[in-house]
Amino acid sequence: MTFSGEFFAFMSLALVAVIGGVLLLNLTKVVHMVVALVFTFVSIAGIYVLLSAEFLAAVQILIYSGAITIIMLFGIMLTRHNDTSEPKIGRWRKLLLFAGVLGFAFAVYIGIYNLDLPSAPNDLHVNNTEQIGIELYSKFIIPFEVTSVLLLVALIGSIVLAKKDDEKEAEKE
């Protein structure tokens, strides 16, 4: 195997992604976890770029690292921002978990080792933004529209909930 730039980039991105995930599980403070999560999201976006799916990468950063994390941070700060989670796991459970992880790793290894992917058409990445747009607005137009209805319902629901709170507050005063 040659030590190409792509390999180097993939290794460093994968390392950051995995470390971010592990930190997310192991850190105790909620805000630290969210910051670890941002690193994972960004490095996954980097891996998308390596697969020449740059549209997906930009959207991943825009939605996950930008919007969702900020909303999570917002929620945490407005509620119990000093919350910490204490690990309460017995030794037996730890051992069982470790055995489970080993089994899973073994199963995945076996699965990947004998996997033979048929070579897919290799021009999917050309103009992928345009291709995604055309597919979305011709083949998948109904799911797309239904999603927008779902979002609208969520929006109206949150407005209704917020309005109710207001009235209660007013009655209290």
Place this chain on the structure above:
Amino acid sequence: MVEELLYSEAGLLNFGIFFLLATVLLLVVLGFVTYAILAERKVMGFMQLRQGPNQVGGRWGLLQTVADVLKLLLKEDTIPKLADRPLFILAPVIAFAPAFMVLATIPFTDKLQFADIGVGLLYYIAISGLTTVGIVTGAWASNNKYALLGGMRAAAQMISYEIPLVMSVLGIILLTGSLNLNEIVEAQKNGWFIIWQPIAFIVFLIASTAELNRVPFDLPEAESELVAGFHVEYSGFRWAFFMLAEYVYFFAMASLTTVLFLGGWLPLPFLEFIPGAVWFALKFTAVIFILVWFRVTFPRLRADQLMEFGWKVLLPVALANIFLTALLKEWLNIF
């Protein structure tokens, strides 16, 4: 030249070349920041009928910012005892790194560009959203109520104004049919988009001022209410990093405005003999001047007015602009 480099073999030499180019860009940006701060103070001074800096470095105060930066570097680096130490240290880095990353995709002339990404515009918008994470993290890590308030304001403001910003450029994307910044500039050969998309330009200018956290939208660091907002507890070079991020975004946003609405490096008719870089610099300076002018002229908005303006005025106007543009495009296709 960059085109060839991007498709060449990976190796130590190429890594060195890229590293060198990035360092040169960083130095250019630092030079810009130094003199942008001075220019801003001078212009503000003249608009308010005073002199501005005129002591250090001759009559024009040319070394004032250099002296300020030196002072910042020599300052004691304080970290509050009750602050969240790792996040406090990490936050300025998270805030600054995306600011420099977005510069890679901006085409300064038809030859001078670091990365010709197919989704350049989307890349800019996505990456610039990461800075908010840094600001909120820094605000939370400071363990200070003013910092936290400033951070919350910054997050709310940046999320609310990102939407009109994106919506206003959708008209341009409709007309160009591409997210690539080079193609957007090429599409302006028949007239800059400020002529074809005047409403979008106004919405974009307002939303970009809000994204930059500049007056009249500088609520996250409103001195009179929050002491200094999200960076109250920061001092020395950590504070300098936040300021640097802000001014690098100033640079990037002015460049983006030039590329999107003022035709990038394209010359005015009959003046083609002037090189593209000069045109870009001229338009860029004009945008910077307008942003400084805004800062001197407008009073700060109230927090609720800010949100109301973003959601109830800017967003509907931007949506109407998309609708109009789509109609216009179809109408032009019929004839």
